[in-house]
Amino acid sequence: TGPIRLAVIPGDGIGTEVVAEGLKALDATGVKYEPTNYDLGAARYNRTGETLPDSALAEIAEHEAILLGAIGDPSVPPGVLERDLLLRLRFELDHYVNLRPVKLYPGVSTPLADVRPEDLDIVVVREGTEGPYAGAGGAMRRGTPYEIATQESLNTAYGVERVVRYAFEKAATRPRHKLTLVHKTNVLTYAGDLWARTVERLRSEFPQVETDYVHVDAATMFFVNATRRFDVVVTDNLFGDILTDLGAAVAGGIGLAASGNVNPARTTPSMFEPVHGSAPDIAGQGKADPTATILSVAMLLDHLGHGEAAARVEDAVAADLLSRQGAGATRSTRRIGDDIAARVAG
């Protein structure tokens, strides 16, 4: 096996800054990789009108993995880059698992009272290709007082089964063996019913996994006052989006939240990215925390079978986080990246 063929999309704002530090950590592992840089995002769009040219998508698809920084800028109307670049990558590359750990590392402060790391170690398996994100719907009599806008949620038996199956498999590998379905079956009766029946049906294949159901509104409450309820959570694309921002907030902030857009079938490259956005307000100032991107690199390595290197990156981050406790001056993006890379290199 040769070097990892890695597509790199730094994107906008702090994206470029944090990706540089992510690659530094990857360099420090000694795992060989061959990066191809893709200049996609607001600057490209403003210059050429292109979001994701078909040719770039085809090239990216030939890589083994993608590292993405962040997409979005106030100069571009909302929705353009989100839909035509970020979501298009997730959809076209069939990233049906959006894997989002919500984990409190020792030494990291949480707004939650009395919550210790052992109380907050959740993996959210967010569906990545369907739900309200599919873009189905429309507007009638647009711009009139009689406008009717619909936004439908797409849920296919195939799409729900494959993500629920992945979540069961993930739960089976974790010590607590617990899977919670989060939905809103009391109101979204058609989609909720499909999700609930799918969990019920797959249960018999995973007798070691305990299953549970929580409505999404209650789940937001339990993410604050009963985090121990959760081990693996499987949920719809939109609920997962919302729940994982809350998860990031309780697990030390958006600067630490990593994610993987995964195609477990491995027929296309999976894409790893921090949960945070491009933060134009602090871009170019060296203030962004690259930790989420570095943890996303650990997820990337793990996905590609470099478990040992992945663990070294995660351990280096954990040690760095512990060292931040009570530390005085805050470090620059580059400094944090250097310090973590030094720990990775050992």
Ligand code: IPM
């Ligand atoms: C995320 C982001 C995206 C999403 C946006 C930028 C389209 O919020 O990765 O969570 O909603 O999935």
Ligand code: MN
């Ligand atoms: Mn989000």
